[in-house]
Amino acid sequence: MVKLINNYKHKYYLYFQFFLRYPSYKKYKNVIVSLYEQHTNKSKLISMPWIISIDPCNKCNLACPLCATGSGNSSAKKKHLSFEKFREYFDQIKNYIFFVRLYNWGEPFFNKDILKMIEYSHKNNVGVVVNSNFTVVSKDIIEQIVIQKLDYLILSIDGVTQEKYGVYRKKGIISKVFENLEYLVAMKVKHQSKYPIIQWQFLQNGSNKSELKLAYEKSKELGINVFSVYSLSPFTIINQKVNEKIYDELGIDPNQKVSSISNKKCHFLWNSLNIKPTGLVDPCCAIYNDDDSFGDLNQHNIFEIWNNEKYLRGRNLFLTKIKQDNQAVICDRCDLFTKS
Secondary structure: OOEEEOHHHHHHHHHHHHHHHOOOHHHHHHHHHHHHHHHOOOOOOOOOOOEEEEOOEOOOOOOOOOOHHHHOOOOOOOOEOOHHHHHHHHHHHHHHOOEEEOOOOOOHHHOOOHHHHHHHHHHOOOEEEEEEOOOOOOHHHHHHHHHOOOOEEEEEOOOOOHHHHHHHOOOOOHHHHHHHHHHHHHHHHHOOOOOOEEEEEEEEOOOOHHHHHHHHHHHHHHOOOEEEEEEOOOOHHHOOOOOOHHHHHHOOOOOOOOOOOOOOOOOHHHHEEEEOOOOEEEOOOOOOOHHHOOEEOOOOOHHHHHOOHHHHHHHHHHHHOOOOHHHOOHHHHOHHHHOO
16 A cells, blocks of 8 residues: 655655664664754764765756756766765765665666665665656666665656646656556566565646646556655755746746744754765755865765864854854755744
């Protein structure tokens, strides 16, 4: 039976299963120390990040208008991450993480080494989450991710018909998505595997909300495990310039803000780290411009970056609620700070 979940339930559902499947004393201890340090307002940390994204590729075949990659509105250098570099970055943090997210600003299945990355993560007692538009993946790769027991696969599918799906997922072909999805479910049956757990992620906007119920029914028909609904909204943190006509087409308010948590710290700065294919490090997944990165793994290791000047500035923003103009970091432009 398909689970219908919201954002917060999804977060805890996802974390909990990985905590049980990939345990170690060191990981549990690190999480406890991390939560304690955040609760007690520490800016320099002895705990390490335990939520990690390593982006295999920041290129995409679609042209989603509110995505920095799809719209071409990004200064980030485009690159495919080699398996050797993945292993170099991953090995620095593998003893602290329960899972790695192999995605961020691109289509992960463009990377020819994606299967090696999944296999290596599992060998090191780390789970894997992949988010894909599922339009370019081959049948061979689909069967292999079942054989390798990819833990969790998030599929971005914003409609049931091409007319509604294509409003946001420009250049995407919905029939190809469903063809690949049906094959994936068939491979799970063939190999008698419950993995990957499949989540249908529906970005709701004014143009496709009429198909929300149809999408949920389709997910049950196909054998999807989880169905989630998110509201499509502009990313104000990244100062993205978008042709305002697209807002009318999508039926969303261009002044809508990313949801914030009043009077709370941004937990990403205390537990999360995002690595670009180039080795640049960002404090959260909403940052795409290279100039806003917090460090470079080609020059420093994760331990050095984690408590460097930029990370300390970011954390202190939320602790003091005071913006230092001469020590600006991208965090001071984020809704979580400006509205906290």
